[in-house]
Amino acid sequence: MxxxxxxxxxxxxxxxxxxxxxxxxxxxxxxxEPEAKIADTTAEGEMKVTFLDVGQGDCTLIQAGGQNMVMDVGNNDQGERVVSYLKEQGIGKLDYLLLSHPDADHIGGGDNVLENFEVQTVIMPEVANDTMTYQEVMEEISRYDVDVKYPEVGDIFTLGDAEFTVLCPEPELVSQDDMNNSSVGIKLVHGENSFVMCGDAEAKSEQEMVKRFGSSLECDVLKCGHHGSNTATSDEFLAAVNPTWAVISCGKENRYGHPHSEVLDKLENDDVQIYRTDLRGTITAVSDGSQISWKCEK
Ligand SMILES: [Zn+2]
Known part of the structure; x- marks a missing residue:
């Protein structure tokens, strides 16, 4: 198109x-203006993207061509569950552990993962959080001497026969006072299929992504920013990503009221099919390079 x-x-x-x-x-x-470059692959095998039900938080496992990445690890109390899930999938090592931003509902289980799996590279924004949870994760990173990469917008990484491009954060948005907009977000591409997942990045960061990448943001699956909060999935951004499916990771009856009704309404108006972890449990999308099929726990 x-x-x-x-x-x-x-x-x-x-x-x-x-x-x-x-x-x-x-x-x-x-x-x-020419749009910024986005990864583009011709896939051979399958890619599996699993949105784990970690209550109010985020945790996504991506498996492609024998390589594995975990993007965010939920809260502290979810760490052991995430570790067992990964072990059940037969995962021995992680090529990437991407921690979108250092808030507890994204990095809480990071220390457990680092203790239990050989992690090749940690990708995270260059911003510290003044919390025990953050310290625990940083201690494990230095204990195992894991390579830490602070990515730049436009960086492209390979994961098996998939690739992902870093979409955010623009450097001026990275700040201890605004953890959400410090989130690292990616567009993951596997053959003709693509996923946009940006942690808790809000409208401010979404605006920058639209400015830089324009219609290259278009994807099949949008993981709604900030657990379906109305601070993210702004109109302009949604128009650019133009997804067929949306995934929302949030806890049942969470105290923030996520997902917000404005977001659900606009997705429904655009005929986007919604998968929510609070309603469907752990959700898996399988890409064969041209089609995406879905499996839900509930
Ligand atoms: Zn969050």
């Missing part, structure tokens, strides 16, 4: 130049 739009714009622009209605400079403006 995107390419069709570009071709139409190009044909119109060429016609305007030919008929003297526009100069070449005008045409460059019409076609817009």
């Amino acid at each position: 995107k390419n069709v739009k570009k071709i139409v714009a190009f044909v119109i622009a060429a016609a305007l130049v030919a008929t003297g209605y526009a100069s070449l400079d005008d045409v460059a403006g019409m076609l817009g």
